[in-house]
Amino acid sequence: MGHHCCSKQKVKRGLWSPEEDEKLMRHITSHGHGCWSAVPKLAGLQRCGKSCRLRWINYLRPDLKRGSFTEQEERTIIDVHRILGNRWAQIAKHLPGRTDNEVKNFWNSCIKKKLIAQGLDPNTHNLLSLHKNANNACNITTAASVFSLSTTSSTLTSHTKLTSFTPLPHENATKVDGFEFKNPKMFWTPTQNSESLIDFANEFTPMNHSNFGVVNQENIMWGPSAGMDQNVGTIASQEMELEEEAQQKKRFEGNLMNNNNVNELTSMIEGMDHSFDADANFDFDFIEAALVPCGMYAGGNIIDQLAWDC
């Protein structure tokens, strides 16, 4: 079944030949693509305009990065997917030179299996057995993010929800609420209203400023900073909400997450002595002091940052 743009013409389908690539490449480099539906005729191709567009975007474009994904790119995909879900085009924007199709294929053929092998649900990034065995000690052998965030909206300020956490591998385990946390670098403390960590996780919203995120060797995530979004849950008018969003957006500009500063931050944190203390409130001054030199702290968090990219 042809598309609107090519229904009247006899169109070729399937894999592109080197000759077709050459024609398309020559046409676009000298004339630009303009209206894609006009490209096949102008370039002398018996193809649908849509097919030409796809071929250019996914294969012929000169700024494409070739070769396999690096470990760093893989981490980025996992981290962003945890937050955005299957929004491949958005995820690809965090990987210069990679296309949404490429990211999607890589996810489906590779990352998905790795996560499952690690005992993680690739859709939610939760532990596969987390809900079934909420009262049992939870042991895993592979490092993963300590917790993950999922969203139901692109405006995460009012919808971000902490949904799960994952223990880290270490011989010195600490049990809290039946869960075995191993070698925690940092810890958030349950509120007085939380009967268990699960409750806490389910209750977590950006309004709970006193609670905080966790770090392991690979991933860092953290909750909103103290002093911001205090009124997110009670904003009365739409104007106020829009104003709040505009201010946040301004704060986050130019402060994109990347693995370099994540690694830098991780090494800084690991260099400090922060022993696990389930009763203590998280030391906000510490995290702020660590984040500012890395250029990652702008009164917001990674999650919001990503949301604004949508």
Next chain:
DNA sequence: AAGTGTGACAACCGCCAGGGC
């Protein structure tokens, strides 16, 4: 050597939103 299974990558399909008329 031939058949079969599998994984990676390429391409297509249907849906949707936005813009022009």
Next chain:
DNA sequence: CGCCCTGGCGGTTGTCACACT
């Protein structure tokens, strides 16, 4: 307003090379 066209997106299928039996 509805209709049509277009580009963008995500899910899915097709293709091919390679490994295995």
